[in-house]
Amino acid sequence: MNVLIDNLPKIISGFWLTVQLLVVSGIVATLLGTLLAGMRVSPVPVLQRAGTAYVTVFRNTPLLIVFLIIVTGLPAVGLQYSFFVRAIISLSLYTSAFVCEALRSGINAIQAGQAEAARAIGMTFGQSLRLIVLPQAFRAVVPPLASILIALTKNTAIAEVFGVTEASYQLDSLVRDFPTALWWLFAGIAFGYMIIVFLIAGGASLLERRWTVTR
Amino acid sequence: MRKSSLRLLGAGLVAALALTACGSSGGGQTDVKVAENPKFPAGSSMEKFAKAKKIKIGIKFDQPGIGYKKPGTDTPTGFDVAMAEIIAGGMGIEPKNIEWVETVSKNREPFLQKGTVDLVLASYSITPERRQVVGQAGPYFVTGQGLLIRKDDKSIKSGADLKGKKVCSVTGSTSLKQVEEKYGANPAPFGSYSECVTQLKNKSVDAVTTDEAILQGYAAEDKDLVTVGKPFTEERYGIGFKKGDTGMCKYLTDSINKSVSDGDWKKAFDATLGKATDVKAPAAPKPDPSCQ
Numbered sequence: 387m388n389v390l391i392d393n394l395p396k397i398i399s400g401f402w403l404t405v406q407l408l409v410v411s412g413i414v415a416t417l418l419g420t421l422l423a424g425m426r427v428s429p430v431p432v433l434q435r436a437g438t439a440y441v442t443v444f445r446n447t448p449l450l451i452v453f454l455i456i457v458t459g460l461p462a463v464g465l466q467y468s469f470f471v472r473a474i475i476s477l478s479l480y481t482s483a484f485v486c487e488a489l490r491s492g493i494n495a496i497q498a499g500q501a502e503a504a505r506a507i508g509m510t511f512g513q514s515l516r517l518i519v520l521p522q523a524f525r526a527v528v529p530p531l532a533s534i535l536i537a538l539t540k541n542t543a544i545a546e547v548f549g550v551t552e553a554s555y556q557l558d559s560l561v562r563d564f565p566t567a568l569w570w571l572f573a574g575i576a577f578g579y580m581i582i583v584f585l586i587a588g589g590a591s592l593l594e595r596r597w598t599v600t601r
Numbered sequence: 602m603r604k605s606s607l608r609l610l611g612a613g614l615v616a617a618l619a620l621t622a623c624g625s626s627g628g629g630q631t632d633v634k635v636a637e638n639p640k641f642p643a644g645s646s647m648e649k650f651a652k653a654k655k656i657k658i659g660i661k662f663d664q665p666g667i668g669y670k671k672p673g674t675d676t677p678t679g680f681d682v683a684m685a686e687i688i689a690g691g692m693g694i695e696p697k698n699i700e701w702v703e704t705v706s707k708n709r710e711p712f713l714q715k716g717t718v719d720l721v722l723a724s725y726s727i728t729p730e731r732r733q734v735v736g737q738a739g740p741y742f743v744t745g746q747g748l749l750i751r752k753d754d755k756s757i758k759s760g761a762d763l764k765g766k767k768v769c770s771v772t773g774s775t776s777l778k779q780v781e782e783k784y785g786a787n788p789a790p791f792g793s794y795s796e797c798v799t800q801l802k803n804k805s806v807d808a809v810t811t812d813e814a815i816l817q818g819y820a821a822e823d824k825d826l827v828t829v830g831k832p833f834t835e836e837r838y839g840i841g842f843k844k845g846d847t848g849m850c851k852y853l854t855d856s857i858n859k860s861v862s863d864g865d866w867k868k869a870f871d872a873t874l875g876k877a878t879d880v881k882a883p884a885a886p887k888p889d890p891s892c893q
Contacts, residue, residue, distance in 0.1 A: 458796075461803035469789060469805065547772050547792040549800070555790050558773030 389567040390574040393560055400556035401578050407470070407542040407552060408582065411477035412535055418478060419485025423523075424515055426486065427493055437486070444483035449541055452480045457548045469549030473542075481538050488530040492523030525597040532590030536583050553578055633683075633690040634865070641692075645848040650719065651692045658685045659704030659718035659841075663795070666818025666874045667724050670703075677701050679818070681722040681838075683869035684741055684860070688720065688840070691856050710734050713841050720853075721841030724812060727889075736846060738853035739839030740886045741866070745832025746776050747813025749820060751801060752827045757808055759830035760784045766807040769797035776810045779834065794819070801826065812836050814874060821876040837886075854888045861885040 390397065425437035444452065456476040460467060467475070496519055504514035524531075546555035557575040561568060641648040650656045660681050661668035668681040676682075686696045704712055704723045712718045713735045727737045748768075750757050757766065763784040770776040772790035780786040789806045791797045797809040798819050809816065813832045820826045840857075842849045860866040866885060 457805075458799055458803070461800075461805055466804065546790055549767075549769070549789040549791060549805070551788055551790065555772060558790075559778065562773050562775065562778070 387570055389560070389564050389570055393556075396556050396560070397553070397574065397578065400551065400553035401582075403470075403550060403552040404539075404542050404554075404578075405582065407473055407477065407545060407550070408535075408539050411474045411481060411542075412538055414474065414478035415481035415485050415534075415538070416531075418482035419489060420520070422482060422486035423489035423493060424520075426490055427515070427519075429511060441483045441486055444480055445487070447480075449476070449480050449544055452476045453544055453548050469545075473545040473548060473550050476548075477538060477541060477545075480541070481534060484534045484537075485531065488527045488534060489520075489523055491530070492525075492527035493519055495526045496522050528590050528594045528597065532586055535586050539579065539582050539586065633686045633696055635690045635695055636693045639691065639693045641852075642848060645852075646719075646843075646846055647692055647849065647852050650689075650694065654694055655698045655700065656689050656692070656694055656720065657700045657702055657718045658689070659702045659709060659712055659721040659723055660685065661705070661723045662703045663793070664724060664815050664818055665822045666876070667814055668722070669818070670701075678873070680742065680814070680869060680873040681724065683873055684840075684866075685720070685722045687860050687865055687869065688722075688853065688856050691852070691859075709841060713843055716843070719842070722838075723841075724815065724836075725839055725841050726812075726836040727839040731841075734844060736842040736844045736850055737839035738842065738850045739857060739888050740837035741840065741857045741860075741888065742814065742838040743886050744812050744814040744836050744838065746779055746810060746834040746836070747816050747828050747832045748830050749798070749801065749809040749816040749826055749828050750807065751804070752825050754807065757829060760833050763808065767805070768808045768810055769800055769806040770794075770810050771797075774811070780810050783833070798823075798826070814838070817874050821874065854890070857886070857888045 422437045422440060425433040426441070428434060453473070453476045456479070457469070457472050460472060460475075500518055500522070501514055504518045509517070542552060543554040545552055546558065553575055557571060560571050564571065639647075639651055641651060660677055660679075662670040662677060664679065667679045668677055669679045670677040682701075685699065689696070689699050702712070702718045704718065704721055706723075709721050709723060709725060710731065713721055721735075722741075725731075725737070727740055731737060748757065748760065748763075756762060760780065761784065763780055763786040766786050767789045768777070768780045768786040769789040769791055770780075771793060777788045777790060781788050786808075789797075789800070791800065794809065794811060794815065797806065800806045801809050802823075802825065809819075813828055814836075816828045820828050840853050842853065857866070860869070
């Protein structure tokens with residue numbers, strides 16, 4: 387127990403990085419995923435195929451491989467970002483494919499009549515998507531989106547072998563220095579992740595209650 | 602093209618490829634003297650190995666210059682390998698009759714205890730904790746934590762220049778802690794040393810740190826990299842054997858001393874780690890006289 391209290395500054399700094407990874411890549415992935423979902427349901431075949439190709443590639447590639455490609459590949463083509471930024475890019479590229487698919491399922495859940503009505507009053511595809519379809523789709527997919535964010539929280543741990551000293555890295559260093567306090571350390575770090583996950587889950591159920599649409 | 606797509610698949614593979622391209626050194630390159638009909642006390646383990654004309658030796662497979670197995674080859678190369686051939690040669694065992702077993706850091710003690718290997722030469726630092734469970738003769742080589750940098754980087758000359766610099770080593774390693782606490786460096790943890798070297802070469806980190814001998818191996822394979830400064834810890838590489846085999850310990854200690862006095866030790870060093878630019882053979886080690 388003392389080992390956790392004594393090393394609290396290290397643990398907190400590790401979790402601060404974890405939260406930063408989560409929030410930034412969560413926002414980027416949601417924006418990118420929404421764009422991709424729009425592409426996949428758009429009437430333009432080229433956009434549809436591009437969206438499908440993106441989702442197929444990133445959903446079927448292990449995150450570790452995405453990290454390897456981004457972390458080693460970007461400098462090879464002359465793009466020199468910090469390890470933190472490279473981790474954000476990897477996590478966002480990977481997670482956005484899942485956000486896209488969750489959102490697409492939400493879009494499919496909306497009755498076709500909604501989009502048809504929007505077209506009938508003269509809205510363009512973009513307007514109908516932005517004003518009619520997506521707002522309803524987001525409401526429908528709060529639970530799966532929360533699951534994706536929870537997975538993302540845990541996925542940030544991979545960054546510990548790609549130059550980012552986040553929470554899991556702090557666990558590894560503390561286990562090295564205090565091998566006798568193994569269980570306390572594991573429990574302490576796991577508890578930290580659990581707090582983050584509970585916050586996401588709590589937020590999601592709050593939104594779900596507020597946004598319930600009676601059909 | 603093939604190389605660049607592999608790079609995307611794995612940093613380790615890239616390093617391996619790069620190393621392959623540069624050629625390798627060690628095993629079999631120093632003409633090992635194989636003793637004819639060596640005499641050993643009856644019942645000793647040396648007599649057993651000499652009679653069987655074979656022995657199982659544990660080494661690392663992933664440390665260029667020390668213990669390294671090129672992908673697609675059967676024989677490992679490096680200083681540990683060359684020393685192992687000298688030791689085996691003294692028992693009348695031809696290098697080709699040595700069975701090389703990969704030992705990673707975590708399995709060296711269990712492999713010795715269970716007899717999976719007969720000896721271990723695997724950048725195996727002598728420590729009091731290890732000597733409680735296995736025997737360690739030597740040291741046959743003394744190194745310490747060092748720094749590997751790009752040759753064109755003039756801003757780092759020793760550990761003192763590391764403040765605020767990004768320094769790479771394996772996640773959770775003591776080396777990383779040392780540079781962070783001693784010199785205020787920013788730790789950049791990675792999965793393996795070869796990935797660290799990749800990040801050093803593409804300028805994402807400023808230095809790589811671990812045992813200097815390991816770093817010298819990388820420097821020997823890559824002309825753009827160089828080791829700098831004095832080692833800031835002391836690691837004494839010993840030969841691991843089954844605990845309690847004092848006869849073996851005496852034989853190993855005598856063999857190390859003999860290889861130093863007849864020049865085989867220096868030959869082995871020059872053919873492997875000594876290939877690194879700016880690295881001269883260090884003072885020959887003095888093995889601990891008392892066997893444990």
